[in-house]
Amino acid sequence: MSWITVPKRPLRIVLLVLVGFLVILALLGWHGAPSNSIKTAIGRQGKFPLSSNISAVEAPHRMPAVETPSFCSLLNISSIAFVTKTGATEAKDKLPPQLATCLSCVPDPLIFSDLDQTLGPYQIYDVLSRFSPEAMRGNPEFDIYYKQKELAIQGREEEIPALGELPILTYDWRTKGKSAAWALDKYKFLHSIERAWDYQPDKDWYVFMEADTYLSLANLVRFLATQDLKKELYFGNAVRMFEHPTLLYFAHGGSGFILSGATVKDFAVTHKGLANQFDSRIRHSWFGDYVVAEALDETLHVKLTDILPMMQGDSVMDFPFGEHSWCKPVITLHHMTPEEFNGVFEYEKSQNFSGFLYRDLYAITFNGLFPSRKDNWENSSDNGKYKIQVTPNDIEELHDESDLHEMEFPDNSFEACEIGCIQEPDCVQFSYHAFENSGDDRDDRCHLSTVFRLGHAIEPSELEPGESVSSGWLNGRIAKWVEEHQDCAD
Ligand SMILES: *[C@@H]1O[C@H](CO)[C@@H](O)[C@H](O)[C@H]1NC(C)=O
Ligand SMILES: *[C@@H]1O[C@H](CO)[C@@H](O)[C@H](O)[C@H]1NC(C)=O
Numbered sequence: 001m002s003w004i005t006v007p008k009r010p011l012r013i014v015l016l017v018l019v020g021f022l023v024i025l026a027l028l029g030w031h032g033a034p035s036n037s038i039k040t041a042i043g044r045q046g047k048f049p050l051s052s053n054i055s056a057v058e059a060p061h062r063m064p065a066v067e068t069p070s071f072c073s074l075l076n077i078s079s080i081a082f083v084t085k086t087g088a089t090e091a092k093d094k095l096p097p098q099l100a101t102c103l104s105c106v107p108d109p110l111i112f113s114d115l116d117q118t119l120g121p122y123q124i125y126d127v128l129s130r131f132s133p134e135a136m137r138g139n140p141e142f143d144i145y146y147k148q149k150e151l152a153i154q155g156r157e158e159e160i161p162a163l164g165e166l167p168i169l170t171y172d173w174r175t176k177g178k179s180a181a182w183a184l185d186k187y188k189f190l191h192s193i194e195r196a197w198d199y200q201p202d203k204d205w206y207v208f209m210e211a212d213t214y215l216s217l218a219n220l221v222r223f224l225a226t227q228d229l230k231k232e233l234y235f236g237n238a239v240r241m242f243e244h245p246t247l248l249y250f251a252h253g254g255s256g257f258i259l260s261g262a263t264v265k266d267f268a269v270t271h272k273g274l275a276n277q278f279d280s281r282i283r284h285s286w287f288g289d290y291v292v293a294e295a296l297d298e299t300l301h302v303k304l305t306d307i308l309p310m311m312q313g314d315s316v317m318d319f320p321f322g323e324h325s326w327c328k329p330v331i332t333l334h335h336m337t338p339e340e341f342n343g344v345f346e347y348e349k350s351q352n353f354s355g356f357l358y359r360d361l362y363a364i365t366f367n368g369l370f371p372s373r374k375d376n377w378e379n380s381s382d383n384g385k386y387k388i389q390v391t392p393n394d395i396e397e398l399h400d401e402s403d404l405h406e407m408e409f410p411d412n413s414f415e416a417c418e419i420g421c422i423q424e425p426d427c428v429q430f431s432y433h434a435f436e437n438s439g440d441d442r443d444d445r446c447h448l449s450t451v452f453r454l455g456h457a458i459e460p461s462e463l464e465p466g467e468s469v470s471s472g473w474l475n476g477r478i479a480k481w482v483e484e485h486q487d488c489a490d
């Protein structure tokens with residue numbers, strides 16, 4: 001052990017104990033340790049279902065005894081049904097911020113999940129309870145569904161969240177790294193639509209969202225007032241499904257989607273049983289939100305109307321602020337933290353629900369400045385929609401740069417990239433991807449962007465070996481732009 005200087009006695013004992021402990025852990029094959037119950041569940045995956053007799057009993061529908069606060073009278077939402085879709089591994093953790101903020105004005109939100117549970121006055125429904133038993137049988141993606149039921153029946157509900165660690169069983173690059181709970185989610189969409197009509201028929205509109213989606217009720221009501229509820233409509237944040245044989249866009253689930261009462265009636269009444277007809281097809285689709293578009297298109301001939309950015313799927317930190325979004329109303333925000341739910345709702349309340357624009361979201365979220373530089377940080381400056389073509393820098397304009405040649409090409413360095421951004425009047429942020437040993441045919445890339453967003457830390461696993469990413473913002477320009485865009489015409 002010549003490579004280590006052995007410390008004085010008390011420390012040496014601590015070290016020995018520590019080393020001994022690590023050796024024991026290594027011998028036990030410890031990998032950041034799933035708990036025992038997860039190990040048991042993983043061990044059983046693929047073998048579990050139908051070995052035990054769990055009959056599907058539906059929870060009776062009941063109205064929650066929720067009293068809405070008095071400020072809610074500012075919102076006329078009685079003709080709208082609100083549906084939140086979640087899963088038992090996350091429900092009790094994720095629902096409270098949504099229920100305490102935007103849904104606090106909804107006396108009877110429908111909470112659809114994969115297990116019957118209660119949360120305070122609210123009933124959480126197992127929306128899979130009418131799923132076709134034939135389509136479930138032999139489908140290992142339902143293992144977690146049965147496992148959850150078994151734990152609930154045994155009074156071990158507190159062990160359910162740990163099942164969130166179970167990995168997805170099927171391999172595909174699109175669903176890589178996802179969980180078994182995520183894989184089960186796609187089976188719930190069509191049954192949610194059917195069940196929403198069952199429990200709250202004849203509403204003008206039906207809004208579907210997830211537990212980490214914030215919904216501005218005021219902006220929703222205002223938007224819907226401009227739409228024809230007699231038409232079969234489907235609104236959301238459009239994502240193209242390239243594998244679909246014809247041109248088809250689906251509404252991204254986390255951004256939420258809105259169906260007119262006419263659409264839901266056609267789905268649940270005129271085409272009664274439609275959800276069950278699709279049950280056996282869903283296993284071969286990647287995403288449940290895509291299945292909604294497929295069913296609506298194929299059976300009802302209803303296509304999606306894209307209302308981005310009003311409904312959108314970025315977290316607040318990743319949201320691109322700029323000309324295209326600034327004066328638009330916010331209907332949904334996705335990936336919301338409890339603090340963000342609270343901050344946004346308090347703001348809407350303080351304005352008496354008189355409207356909430358992306359300009360306001362910026363004001364309450366970012367207190368002025370972005371950092372000037374952040375390493376290992378992704379700000380999505382390379383996003384095709386907002387990117388500026390990178391051209392050589394005008395080195396005539398540079399005075400005290402030591403190496404003018406290096407500075408000519410923005411792809412050469414973070415500093416040259418920054419100059420590239422400064423020289424483009426519309427550029428407000430940039431990012432620089434560098435590769436170690438890229439040699440003469442350098443792969444290093446500068447990206448310039450017309451929109452500003454904070455972005456997020458990037459994990460080394462998301463990068464190629466030897467790749468690094470740094471981001472920069474032109475705060476002076478952003479502040480000036482924000483100052484000049486304070487007024488949004490009504
Ligand atoms: C399963 O349970 C139900 C209700 O408890 C019972 O009626 C049925 O006979 C059971 N089936 C089997 C195969 O044990
Ligand atoms: C609330 O909305 C419904 C349907 O949009 C409308 O018929 C009703 O008049 C509204 N009520 C109030 C008090 O504005």
Ligand SMILES: *[C@@H]1O[C@H](CO)[C@@H](O)[C@H](O)[C@H]1NC(C)=O
Nearest residue numbers: 074348349350351352353354
């Ligand atoms: C909201 O309404 C209250 C009570 O009517 C009023 O006192 C307050 O000034 C209003 N606030 C705004 C921002 O309009």
Ligand SMILES: *[C@@H]1O[C@H](CO)[C@@H](O)[C@H](O)[C@H]1NC(C)=O
Nearest residue numbers: 379380381431432470471472
């Ligand atoms: C911004 O994003 C780009 C492209 O992903 C990245 O290279 C750059 O480092 C990021 N910059 C900041 C300041 O986050």
